[in-house]
Amino acid sequence: MxxxxxxxxxxxxxxxxxxxxxxxxxxxxxxxxxxxxxxxxxxxxxxxxxxxxxxxxxxxRPSLCILEQQLVEALTQKGFVQVVTPTIISKGSLAKMSVSNEHPLFSQVFWLDNKRCLRPMLAPNLYTLWKDLLRLWEKPIRIFEIGTCYRKESQGALHLNEFTMLNLTELGLPEDQRQQRLEELATLVMDTVGITDYQLEMTNSVVYGDALDVVKGIELGSSAMGPHFLDDQWGIIDPWVGIGFGLERLLMIKEETQNVQSVGRSLSYLDGVRLNI
Amino acid sequence: MxxxxxxxxxxxxxxxxxxxxxxxxxxxxxxxxxxxxxxxxxxxxxxxxxxxxxxxxxxxRPSLCILEQQLVEALTQKGFVQVVTPTIISKGSLAKMSVSNEHPLFSQVFWLDNKRCLRPMLAPNLYTLWKDLLRLWEKPIRIFEIGTCYRKESQGALHLNEFTMLNLTELGLPEDQRQQRLEELATLVMDTVGITDYQLEMTNSVVYGDALDVVKGIELGSSAMGPHFLDDQWGIIDPWVGIGFGLERLLMIKEETQNVQSVGRSLSYLDGVRLNI
CATH class of the missing domain: 1.10.287.540 (Helix hairpin bin)
Structure with a gap:
């Protein structure tokens, strides 16, 4: 044997x-x-x-689209507002995330020219909107985006060059409620996806410093809170929480597949099924 | 005065x-x-x-997201299947659309390296899926994608570097029904958006040859049919129709704004409203 x-x-x-x-x-x-x-x-x-x-x-519809819609419905019901921001971002906004030459993420960025790249994350755009919305809306400000992000990663079983990110943020909540709120938001997302038996773990993220990860075998989501060392760059002083999930990874765990490519944007797979059959 | x-x-x-x-x-x-x-x-x-x-x-939710969902619902109800394909495509697949050095669209393509670019249109990916689906599904094959496309255009009142395209296709219908079918599909989309008093006009597209455009003051949608001179490249011999719309332009006309930037992916606008107010 x-x-x-x-x-x-x-x-x-x-x-x-x-x-x-x-x-x-x-x-x-x-x-x-x-x-x-x-x-x-x-x-x-x-x-x-x-x-x-x-x-x-x-x-x-592929599961990826259905999941996106379920998340939109769950989040808007809880008072979050959806935003849609550019996938092409400036080198400057990446630098304000401290992602510059020395940074581990920097080498994974797709550049269009020496000033513009494809966003490797949603956070810089949400920081930009926060600044304006603080003037226009009362706190707490609750916004989220679901959209494609790009990273040059080895196309392994867990990584995709283009993947779908959900980033969910609440700005201007009481500082002593941040930890509890993060747990509530993680629960809301995991309940909506239909994943149980996950863990919340404290880790250290290359971009955000200390963070709370959502884990089930693999990292499904990662959260952060402010006041945070990046906030200065963006002129933010209010406390906040944010949590990000990779939708393809959520689907992988939910649908019990080993193959993240099969559930993402693809020409070889349609909704989890290899097309050369 | x-x-x-x-x-x-x-x-x-x-x-x-x-x-x-x-x-x-x-x-x-x-x-x-x-x-x-x-x-x-x-x-x-x-x-x-x-x-x-x-x-x-x-x-x-911004109107752009609401419109996308309305179109998804209308199209899936009519038997169309949604697909999600990569926004990064190969130079080869662009060449198979006859978009190479001499082509007017070529200079508008965003390149990531000498082999890969951001898709300026959805058609090459849909052609690729057609080829596999012809083996797996009975005709007619009805698929659509709604997703971001990229073109370096002067950022004028009508153009966006990144915009949202709907491409709706039906492959393997009787040849003598193509014209009528295109009109039905254009009507379905325009009814769903809620735009009336548009015209269907015959034009000559740089990529597709003769095409039927949907026009209301500006070009809202453009259609094509096969057999078509590009089909050979993709190994397609069945008759087909396809029709593509820019969602931001549809919104511009529906919401009677002069400003296409305000309804698209943006950091300066949220759902049509300038944020520096």
């Missing part, structure tokens, strides 16, 4: 969204293994075709 | 979404004009603040 899948078989099973047990199977002989592969591939192809049929006839 | 707004006044009125009549006003004297400017600016600022208050307390 020590013969496992070949590399090519393993790759194909990953593409077809085989689960962890299936990907870890072992066999007595190569013959057994190859027979098992053919059967399993066939099963997964049939399952994929059924799922595409369900998309066509019932769902009509 | 031959004294009009100063350039600075004109610019400010444009920012504040003054209507055409207001922007075209003339006066007997500079004194009259400047008094009128102060009054009008004040009115528009008050109106903007009310609109932001309405966003916060009632709408909760």
């Amino acid at each position: 020590d013969i496992s899948w070949t590399l090519i078989q393993k790759q194909r099973l990953h593409e077809l969204n085989a689960n962890e047990t299936q990907q870890g199977m072992c066999f007595e002989s190569q013959e057994d293994r190859n027979r098992a592969f053919q059967e399993l591939e066939h099963q997964l192809v049939v399952k994929g075709k059924l799922r595409l049929q369900e998309l066509r006839e019932i769902k009509k | 031959d004294i009009s707004w100063t350039l600075i006044q004109k610019q400010r009125l444009h920012e504040l979404n003054a209507n055409e009549t207001q922007q075209g006003m003339c006066f007997e004297s500079q004194e009259d004009r400047n008094r009128a400017f102060q009054e009008l600016e004040h009115q528009l600022v008050v109106k903007g603040k009310l609109r932001l208050q309405e966003l916060r307390e009632i709408k909760k």
